[in-house]
Amino acid sequence: MLLNIVRRNSARGEAVAINGRDLLMTGALQVVKTLRLFQFQSIIGTTRPFGDYFRGFDKVEAVRRIFGDKTEQVLRDLKVEFIWAGGYMGVNSVNGHLMVSPKYLNKGDKTDIYLDVIHELVHVRQFMEGKDLFDSHYSYTERPTEIEAYRHAVEEARRLGLSDARICEYLKTEWMSGRELEQLASAVNVHCKQVQKHAKK
Numbered sequence: 001m002l003l004n005i006v007r008r009n010s011a012r013g014e015a016v017a018i019n020g021r022d023l024l025m026t027g028a029l030q031v032v033k034t035l036r037l038f039q040f041q042s043i044i045g046t047t048r049p050f051g052d053y054f055r056g057f058d059k060v061e062a063v064r065r066i067f068g069d070k071t072e073q074v075l076r077d078l079k080v081e082f083i084w085a086g087g088y089m090g091v092n093s094v095n096g097h098l099m100v101s102p103k104y105l106n107k108g109d110k111t112d113i114y115l116d117v118i119h120e121l122v123h124v125r126q127f128m129e130g131k132d133l134f135d136s137h138y139s140y141t142e143r144p145t146e147i148e149a150y151r152h153a154v155e156e157a158r159r160l161g162l163s164d165a166r167i168c169e170y171l172k173t174e175w176m177s178g179r180e181l182e183q184l185a186s187a188v189n190v191h192c193k194q195v196q197k198h199a200k201k
C-alpha cells in the first residue's frame, strides 16, 4: 500500500461540519470569513510535520509529478495544522500549511483522503508559486487553481482504477449544487451520470 495514514490522538474535540472541501465558499464576504477562520485555527490548532501523519507520499508518482526533484524537501518542510472546527482539508493561505480535520482523517473514506492529499499538495505548490488560492474572481468549481488540483487527483483516481461513477462521488460535496458538480466534472473530463440526481438534493 502506497499510503500509510498514521492516526494518533487526533479525534479528541468535537468537530462541527462546515461547508466546503477547502473551507471555502464563493463570494468576497465569505472569503473574508474564511480567512478569519484560518487565523483562528492557526492559534488553536496544533502544528506537526506532514510526515508524522502521512507516509510514503514521497514515493507516489502523482506527488513527484507535482514537486519533481523537490518532493522530499517539500514534504519534509510541510506542516500540518489540525482544524478543530471541522471540514475536510485545505491549505492555509497565510503560511501554506496543510490543514486537516482530525475527524475527517479518522472517519473519512481512505481513498477520498488519499485523493484529497494529492489535491491539496497541488495547492501547496501553487502557494509556493505565489498564486492566489482563493481568487474571488472565480467560483470554486471554475477557479483555475481548483481545476488544476482536481485534475491531478482525478488522474491518480484513474490510475487506481476508480470508475467515473466513483470519481464523481469523490468530486461531489454536500455544498455543491448539481450544476457546479457538472461544471467541475466536465472541467476534469469525468462523466457524471448522476448529476441530475444530485441536482435534486
Ligand SMILES: [Zn+2]
Binding pocket: 022, 119, 123, 145, 146, 149
Ligand atoms: Zn482545492
